[in-house]
Amino acid sequence: MKELVAAEVRVPVESDTDIVAARQKGRALATRLGFSSSDATIVATAISELARNIVLYAKRGEISIGLSIQGELTGLIITACDEGQGIADIRQAMQDGYSTSGRLGVGLPGVKRLMDEFEIASQVGKGTTVTVKKWKR
Amino acid sequence: MQVPILKQGSYLIASIQSALTDADLLQLRESLVEQVGRYRSRGVIVDVTSLDVMDSFASRILRDIATMIKLRGAETVIVGIDPDVALAMVRLGLNLEGVATSLDLEEGLAYLDAHMKPPERKR
Numbered sequence: 001m002k003e004l005v006a007a008e009v010r011v012p013v014e015s016d017t018d019i020v021a022a023r024q025k026g027r028a029l030a031t032r033l034g035f036s037s038s039d040a041t042i043v044a045t046a047i048s049e050l051a052r053n054i055v056l057y058a059k060r061g062e063i064s065i066g067l068s069i070q071g072e073l074t075g076l077i078i079t080a081c082d083e084g085q086g087i088a089d090i091r092q093a094m095q096d097g098y099s100t101s102g103r104l105g106v107g108l109p110g111v112k113r114l115m116d117e118f119e120i121a122s123q124v125g126k127g128t129t130v131t132v133k134k135w136k137r
Numbered sequence: 138m139q140v141p142i143l144k145q146g147s148y149l150i151a152s153i154q155s156a157l158t159d160a161d162l163l164q165l166r167e168s169l170v171e172q173v174g175r176y177r178s179r180g181v182i183v184d185v186t187s188l189d190v191m192d193s194f195a196s197r198i199l200r201d202i203a204t205m206i207k208l209r210g211a212e213t214v215i216v217g218i219d220p221d222v223a224l225a226m227v228r229l230g231l232n233l234e235g236v237a238t239s240l241d242l243e244e245g246l247a248y249l250d251a252h253m254k255p256p257e258r259k260r
Contacts, residue, residue, distance in 0.1 A: 016159035023190055024156065041190065041221035045229060048192040096230065110193070110229040 004069040005077055011051075013080075014060035019051040022063045029065055030076055035136055043076060043134050046114040050080035050130055053107060058084025058127065068133055075116070075135035083127035090120055140165045142172060147179040148249055150242070156189040162198040169202055173209050180249035181206050184242055186217030196231045203236040212252050213237065216245035 008029055011022040026047040030040040047063060054061035061082030068077040087093045096109045108130070112118040117133040138161055143150040149172055151165060169181055183199065185191070203213040214237040218226075226232070239245040 020156050020158050027189065038221040038224055042225045042228065044190045045192055045225040048190050049229065052192065052194060107193075110231075113228045113230070114225065 002070075006067045008064075008066045010062055010064040012060070012062050013051045013054045015055065019048055019055065022051045022065075023048040026063075026065050026076070026078065029067075030134070033067065033074065033076065033136060035076075035134075039134060039137065042114050043078070046111045046132060046134075047078060047080075049107065049111050050078065050132070053130075054080060054082045054084075058082030061127075073135045075133050077131065077133050078115075079129060079131045081127065081129040086124040086126055086128055087120075087122040088124050090122060094120075140168075142168055144172075144176055144178070147177070147253070148182060148246070149173065149176065149178045149180070150182045150184065152184045153186070153188045155187060157195070159194055162195060166198055166202050166205070170205050170209060173206055173211050179211050179253050181211055181213045182242065182245045182249065183213065183215050184217045184245070185215060185222075186219065186241070188222070191218070191222050191226050191231065193229070193231060196226065196233060200233060200236055203233075212249060214239050214245045214248050216241055 009025050011025055012018060013022055023044040027040050027044040030043045035043065051063055061080065064079045066077050068075050094108055108120065111132060115132040116135050119131045122128040138155050138157065140151050140153050140161065143152065149169060151169060172178065173181060183202065188195065199215055206213045215233060216239045218238060237248060239248045
């Protein structure tokens with residue numbers, strides 16, 4: 001299906017204050033788009049985790065939040081990309097409770113459960129891009 | 138933004154007023170653990186009503202706070218997790234297992250009062 005994506009905001013992420021800034025921008029956009037408060041909180045929470053992963057594993061990266069229209073569906077598309085070391089075993093990274101940082105990681109499987117669509121691309125030594133979508137109900 | 142901590146009798150009440158950065162959360166943990174000793178407090182309430190998002194880091198620090206306060210000889214209760222935040226936490230796979238929670242400040246105070254009573258003596 002043809003998808004229209006309009007980029008709305010990009011937030012550079014490299015510190016804990018950027019994590020807060022990114023999730024607040026996401027909540028504001030979700031609210032503006034007419035998401036319920038509960039879905040806006042879910043979007044903000046997912047962005048917080050994605051931004052946290054960037055700071056934790058790649059030091060710096062970027063979160064971009066845009067509008068996505070796909071047929072009847074309207075929603076937000078969120079991309080978290082970094083040029084960190086990448087993920088060698090994506091299947092393992094998608095297992096609940098798995099964390100290479102040795103910290104409590106709910107990480108990627110948790111984010112996947114929060115959102116409607118989830119895609120990950122990673123190349124060792126080059127970086128990781130996670131793309132998620134949440135449709136308006 | 139620093140979280141104000143109010144001393145109320147033998148309890149400490151930390152009222153989160155806005156979104157907190159990781160540094161703010163760590164600062165809150167340090168302050169509570171220190172003040173529980175300084176004021177010889179018996180109980181701590183952390184009110185998270187105004188917290189925008191409870192992500193993995195925030196919930197880990199709240200669990201740390203409850204455990205550390207327990208080790209210092211006092212009780213902690215987290216109050217004010219709103220329904221949206223609760224739903225996001227469950228989806229994300231977070232729980233506050235082992236941490237006392239109450240609906241709001243009033244219930245939190247009642248919880249502490251009930252748990253601070255000296256044990257009844259058996260005859």
